[in-house]
Amino acid sequence: MPGFTVHIRDEWLAVPCRDTSNTIRWLGLEALKRYMKNKPDNGGIADVNATRFVARRCQGLSLLDAEDTIEDVLEDHDFVELVVYGITTGFGKFARTVIPVSKLKELQENLVRSHSAGVGNPLSPERTRMLLALRINVLAKGYSGISPETLHAMIQAFNEKGTVGASGDLAPLSHLALGLMGEGKMWSPKSGWADAKYGLALINGTQMITSLGAEAVERAQAIARQADIIAALTLEVLKGTTNAFDSDIHLLRPHPGQIMVAQRFRSLLDSDHHPSQIAESHRFCDRVQDAYTMRCCPQVHGITNDTITFVQNIINTEINSATDNPVSLSGIEMNNLSSLHSKL
The missing domain is CATH 1.10.287 (Helix Hairpins)
Incomplete structure (x- = not known):
């Protein structure tokens, strides 16, 4: 029977496979189930089927398409890793630090709060609306992994007349996201979002300098x-x-x-x-x-x-580019790059 070794966070798990026509997604879910079984708190994973992950080869780090079959892309005893930068890991030099699922929402909230450090005079309402409109345009392309509900909330906020203040890129977008979280000042009465990754998707771009x-x-x-x-x-x-x-x-x-x-x-x-x-x-x-x-x-x-x-x-x-890191090219597959750089 073919078997595969899957690396999740700091553990290696052996996953036997009777049917190699199963998909890479199946292999990832089986590995997550075994990981949860060995943890008293399920490893901080509330629902295995709701957990987002990316599968890649440990050797060479090439990404695997979640819908490919195991027999097409893997050989017996191949080593596979499940990880997503900025979603299940920290940021920057903490990219190797894996975050428990129970802490993912807190991770995104702290990301926004820590970057909401803009100083100087507030931006005008016109410039702020341009900033929000450009960020909506990027997220609407579908490569940032944000939910339709969050995007709709941003569109509703744009239709209100409001402003936040800051200067820069990460900082002003964080002030923007802070308002959507319900912690910043906005004219719109509706704010807040849920699930992991959306904090990063809201602030990781070039919309300030572009606007x-x-x-x-x-x-x-x-x-x-x-x-x-x-x-x-x-x-x-x-x-x-x-x-x-x-x-x-x-x-x-x-x-x-x-x-x-x-x-x-x-x-x-x-x-x-x-x-x-x-x-x-x-x-x-x-x-x-x-x-x-x-x-x-x-x-x-x-x-x-x-x-x-x-x-x-x-x-x-x-304006018409997707500027984020990572980006989602095919649903579950996430790719790391540097499209967020704003040296125009």
Whole structure:
């Protein structure tokens, strides 16, 4: 009869298997049952069927799909480990410390409380709502392992008018989660959540820096448009020429921002569709060219617009990304990575 050795927390358990067509999930549950049987308090596990775990090979640490059959992925006497970072373990250097199931809710609550250490002025309601909206968008992708009930509660909180205060990423998201736990100040009367992992899912992301970055991009775009209008108005008052903004000239050096600014100048200044009375007054003057600061506006303003567009693309990608650690790719399978990093 094939047998397998399963490592749970600090113990090794032998699990015989009469039918190798059973799944890896079955092997994990059998190991948990044996583990609970040897513990006076069931090892802190209240319900074996409600326990979330990930199976991986002890040698090489490759993850096993819970729905794969044993005969397809394991050989006799293979060593398997059940563990999930941040769910049944501590965090950071305590990743090797396994937490009893009875303490998992406390683990998540303490995680949020310990990071709720933001200082400085409170964020505005608009910025806070952006922060909450972006976190909802990440969790709704389904890779963070959060329950639909918790996600729905966050959506309901977003529909209320409220704010919390902080600065940073882990800290502000922890203040956000603290409100959902019922310990922070929120306008919404409904707060709180249950089950393990959700504390980590609520605070492990880049939504603070992303929300502020999105706001900065929007403001930068508005300022860039205003700069073009002011420059065009200045050129008009100085009775300048539009020759430097000819479309054929800028196609010779086709930077997108430069072409866009030149087109914007042409639309704002004298044209066949919108003739300028000031331009008409000096149509036959002997000036060869305008000041350097005027005729080079497409080049100077253009690279600014290109930079804003570059940042906007990064922000758009970040807004629509799943940023968590670990992430769930196929229900029970959890993968550790570094998508939470916010160096944009």
